Amino acid sequence: MLAAIAAAMFTSCRKIGGLEMTANGTLSFAGLELLYDTEVATKATAAPGNYAIFVYNEAGDQVVKTTYSEALSSDGISLLAGNYTLEARSTEEEIPASVFEVPVYGATKEFSIEAGETTEIGSLTCTLMQCKVTVEYDSAFLEDVTGPCQTDVTVTAGAPLVYELKYNAGSVNYDKSAGYFAVNNGANTTMTVVFKGSINGKSQKMTASLTGIQPRQWRQIKFYKRIDALGNSSFLISINSFVDDEELTVSLVVENEPVIGEDPNAPKGDGGITLEFAEGCPYTDLLNIVVPDPEVSAMDLRFNISVPNGVKKFVVDIDSDSETFISSVMLTGSTQLDLINPMESQGLVFDIVPFPHGQELVGQTSLVFDLSAAQEPISIFAGHHTFTMSITDQKGCKNSIPVVLVVEKAAE
Numbered sequence: 001m002l003a004a005i006a007a008a009m010f011t012s013c014r015k016i017g018g019l020e021m022t023a024n025g026t027l028s029f030a031g032l033e034l035l036y037d038t039e040v041a042t043k044a045t046a047a048p049g050n051y052a053i054f055v056y057n058e059a060g061d062q063v064v065k066t067t068y069s070e071a072l073s074s075d076g077i078s079l080l081a082g083n084y085t086l087e088a089r090s091t092e093e094e095i096p097a098s099v100f101e102v103p104v105y106g107a108t109k110e111f112s113i114e115a116g117e118t119t120e121i122g123s124l125t126c127t128l129m130q131c132k133v134t135v136e137y138d139s140a141f142l143e144d145v146t147g148p149c150q151t152d153v154t155v156t157a158g159a160p161l162v163y164e165l166k167y168n169a170g171s172v173n174y175d176k177s178a179g180y181f182a183v184n185n186g187a188n189t190t191m192t193v194v195f196k197g198s199i200n201g202k203s204q205k206m207t208a209s210l211t212g213i214q215p216r217q218w219r220q221i222k223f224y225k226r227i228d229a230l231g232n233s234s235f236l237i238s239i240n241s242f243v244d245d246e247e248l249t250v251s252l253v254v255e256n257e258p259v260i261g262e263d264p265n266a267p268k269g270d271g272g273i274t275l276e277f278a279e280g281c282p283y284t285d286l287l288n289i290v291v292p293d294p295e296v297s298a299m300d301l302r303f304n305i306s307v308p309n310g311v312k313k314f315v316v317d318i319d320s321d322s323e324t325f326i327s328s329v330m331l332t333g334s335t336q337l338d339l340i341n342p343m344e345s346q347g348l349v350f351d352i353v354p355f356p357h358g359q360e361l362v363g364q365t366s367l368v369f370d371l372s373a374a375q376e377p378i379s380i381f382a383g384h385h386t387f388t389m390s391i392t393d394q395k396g397c398k399n400s401i402p403v404v405l406v407v408e409k410a411a412e
Contacts, residue, residue, distance in 0.1 A: 023115050027055070027064075027077045027084075051126070052092045056085045065092075081115040088124055095129055097159035097184070100177045104129045130180040131155065131191070132218040135163040140225035142172050149174075149197020151221065155181040155189060155213060157326035157335070165197060181213070189213040190333050193221055193237060208237045209333040209343070271309050271397025275389060278302035278368065287404045291379055294411060299375035303403075305367040309393035314339040314361055317390065318349075322383030328352075352377040353387070363394070374405070382410040 053071050055064035057080075064077055068088065089106035096102065105126040111119055135151045149165035161181075165174040183189045191213050195206040206223070213219070223237055275286070281302050283289050292299055316337040320326050329335050332346040339357040342350075350357065353374045356367065378385065385407070390400040 023081050027079050027111075027113060027119055027121070050090075052089050054087045054089070055079070056087070058083050076118065079113045081113050083110065083112050085110050086121060086124075088126055089129070090126065095182045096180075097156040098154075098161045098179060098181050100161060100179050103132065103178075103180050128180075128216045130182055130215060131189075131213050133161070133179045133181060133191075133221060134176065134218070135174070135221045136176070136223075137165070137174060138222065138224035141223050144199050144225065145172050145197065146201050147198025147203075149195065149199075151223075152192075152194045152196075153179060153181070153221070154192045154194075156184045157323055157330055167198070183213060183215050185327070185331070187212070187214075188331055190330055191219065192330070192334055195223060195237070206237060207334070207336060211333060211345075270399035271393045271395060272306065273308075273391050273393060273397065273399035274306045275401045275403070276304050276306075278304050287402065288406060289404060290406045290408065291375055293409070294376045294379055299372050301371045301374070303369040303371070305369060305389075305391070307365055307367070307391055307393050309395045309397065310363045310365055311340075311361050311367070311391060312394045312396075313390075313392035315390045316355060317388040319386045319388070320381070320383055322381050322385065325378075325381040325383060325385055328381070376411075378405060379407055379411040382407050 051068040053066045053068060054062055057063050085108055087106060087108045090104050095104050106129045107124040107126040109121060109124055111121065113119055133153050145167055148167050151163040152160045154160040161179040163175040165172060191210045193208045277283050281300055316339060318329050318335045329349060332349050333343055337346060337349060339355055340359060340361050342357050353371060356369060385405045386402055388400055388402045392398045
């Protein structure tokens with residue numbers, strides 16, 4: 001039945017010298033052997049019969065959909081002469097952006113069909129098409145946990161997996177599930193890891209960003225406590241790559257988050273930190289800054305920021321209802337900008353939104369942010385783009401102020 005349907009769909013004939021000559025050839029599954037390798041270092045074994053088989057033409061159109069078991073029992077499929085790609089996959093569905101405990105294995109192979117000839121696929125070994133991620137903590141780290149915690153891992157914007165660490169009367173247990181993430185941007189795919197939780201009675205945050213995420217990797221994230229020769233302790237993240245079999249030490253930011261419960265040592269109030277539109281700026285609502293069409297009028301967007309006790313930290317968290325915008329930001333490694341100590345890879349963000357940045361911000365009591373030049377680069381991303389500016393002063397007071405730029409229609 002499969003061969004008959006395919007032949008009816010794809011057979012094309014032409015006359016040469018009064019004779020009908022077929023322009024089709026046959027894709028034979030007679031020699032197909034489908035194996036799968038569940039880990040990098042294990043021996044491949046026979047794949048189950050429910051693996052899906054897809055064939056795509058050069059234009060990327062799907063011309064065949066069947067299963068491994070159906071393919072083995074068929075007499076072959078008639079296809080127009082040309083170049084094709086066969087994909088075998090452990091599920092008919094698309095690879096999910098992120099999911100716990102649902103690995104997807106697959107393989108692809110390019111082949112050509114010649115008129116009147118039979119082409120065999122041969123042996124294929126399916127391997128993991130996602131990046132596998134597990135999270136763990138060393139015993140010294142867990143001893144300092146004093147409340148609930150969680151680690152968020154994100155590869156595709158808007159689709160994080162949350163690994164919970166539960167705390168109950170001094171007892172801790174954490175999620176040891178394996179998460180699987182689609183590799184969404186080829187060699188430029190990045191991963192962001194954010195830990196939030198109660199450490200030694202205070203809410204702490206640790207972030208790390210990693211590039212070079214690839215299929216068939218097992219990124220083993222581990223949080224651990226390190227004590228130096230002077231007895232000072234610090235908390236670190238290591239991410240191990242199963243493929244390369246080497247420990248990757250990544251850039252790390254550790255900062256206090258708002259304390260869970262009452263912290264008697266915490267500074268009171270926001271220290272008088274304010275962000276307001278500069279004089280003459282036409283806007284009045286920080287949460288609704290409509291970006292005009294660059295071809296119609298220029299944007300005047302200036303802010304005055306007052307920090308009476310002097311700047312100590314200045315972080316901007318970027319969010320948006322536009323997946324395209326967030327994906328563009330994620331190319332730089334993170335949706336969080338440390339304006340005082342930005343990552344080298346985040347230069348692209350400053351090209352889009354020209355925030356002042358660098359060590360010269362430290363100690364400043366007043367700042368002028370002129371973001372007028374953001375008009376043209378941001379106007380190509382329709383949506384609501386939120387920039388939450390979190391400023392900490394030299395006394396530890398903090399204020400977080402969201403600013404929303406609205407692009408009603410993307411510029412062409």
